[in-house]
Amino acid sequence: MVKPLRKAVLPVAGLGTRFLPATKAMPKEMLPVVDKPLIQYAVDEARAAGIDQFCMVTGRGKTALIDHFDIAFELEATLAERNKREALDLLREEAMPPGAITTVRQQVPLGLGHAIWCARTFIGDDPFAILLPDDLVLSKTPCTQQLVNVYNETGGNVVAISEVPREQTNRYGILKTGKIEGDLVEVTGMVEKPKPEDAPSNLSIIGRYVMLPEVITYLSRMEAGAGNEVQLTDAMAKMIGEKPFHGLKFEGQRFDCGDKIGFLEAQIAFSLARTDLSPAVREFLKKYVNA
Numbered sequence: 298m299v300k301p302l303r304k305a306v307l308p309v310a311g312l313g314t315r316f317l318p319a320t321k322a323m324p325k326e327m328l329p330v331v332d333k334p335l336i337q338y339a340v341d342e343a344r345a346a347g348i349d350q351f352c353m354v355t356g357r358g359k360t361a362l363i364d365h366f367d368i369a370f371e372l373e374a375t376l377a378e379r380n381k382r383e384a385l386d387l388l389r390e391e392a393m394p395p396g397a398i399t400t401v402r403q404q405v406p407l408g409l410g411h412a413i414w415c416a417r418t419f420i421g422d423d424p425f426a427i428l429l430p431d432d433l434v435l436s437k438t439p440c441t442q443q444l445v446n447v448y449n450e451t452g453g454n455v456v457a458i459s460e461v462p463r464e465q466t467n468r469y470g471i472l473k474t475g476k477i478e479g480d481l482v483e484v485t486g487m488v489e490k491p492k493p494e495d496a497p498s499n500l501s502i503i504g505r506y507v508m509l510p511e512v513i514t515y516l517s518r519m520e521a522g523a524g525n526e527v528q529l530t531d532a533m534a535k536m537i538g539e540k541p542f543h544g545l546k547f548e549g550q551r552f553d554c555g556d557k558i559g560f561l562e563a564q565i566a567f568s569l570a571r572t573d574l575s576p577a578v579r580e581f582l583k584k585y586v587n588a
């Protein structure tokens with residue numbers, strides 16, 4: 298029996314330089330796709346997988362993310378006064394139970410691995426999920442639930458993976474693979490941002506992980522990797538062979554919303570997936586595509 302997964306870490310301390318000037322005074326994770334901020338998609342996805350304890354790793358200028366999960370008393374009072382039931386219900390449906398979200402500060406963004414290490418007290422001895430809010434997945438079964446289903450069978454570490462064009466391996470964490478059974482891949486190695494000629498495969502890790510707490514021991518060594526940052530990939534690689542380690546070719550489409558094109562594509566895909574918006578979006582798209 299594996300230890301049940303109840304915790305998630307949401308690293309949100311990055312600078313979001315690719316989205317300047319939008320991210321000068323507003324965190325990247327508050328950018329909306331259709332009508333929901335990226336951070337809300339991540340929290341909703343984790344909750345749908347049975348996770349009820351959250352830790353946001355934040356930095357300066359990120360208070361909007363914390364406020365987003367608080368009760369907006371004045372707004373709710375005004376909505377109630379004006380009898381805006383629908384808007385009020387929407388806010389209440391998404392409200393978090395008191396104490397469900399804690400935050401820690403990563404004073405300096407030294408890398409994703411360092412951000413996860415900052416959540417070590419929250420993690421304790423428990424397995425945990427990591428969701429990078431700028432990766433969005435549109436799928437039938439929420440991506441984190443797909444990972445949890447594998448974790449419940451295999452235990453150990455599980456990462457969501459997808460195929461990327463060979464020439465783009467230098468943007469991602471790339472896997473070396475062992476046995477492949479359907480969508481499940483045994484991980485035998487991994488390397489952060491390899492040049493295409495050095496990449497052991499074209500299978501990249503996306504921003505969804507189920508991790509054992511032992512990863513913190515390796516992160517504590519604070520070894521700088523690619524880009525001179527403390528890389529999560531390097532710490533994970535050290536656990537291979539010690540614990541089961543699998544990659545899941547998840548069902549669904551992933552959008553890199555930290556990148557302008559990925560973000561724009563997500564707006565289109567998520568709005569087309571909405572029955573209330575899809576007819577109008579289809580209609581106006583024709584205008585631009587045929588121009």
Ligand code: UTP
Nearest residue numbers: 308309310311312313314315406407408409412
């Ligand atoms: P990115 O690589 O997208 O970096 O981080 P970034 O700083 O957010 O954006 P750019 O590249 O400057 O445009 C991936 C995820 O890891 C978090 C980010 O917040 C994002 O969710 N992160 C990254 C941290 O929390 N701390 C870090 O030191 C680095």
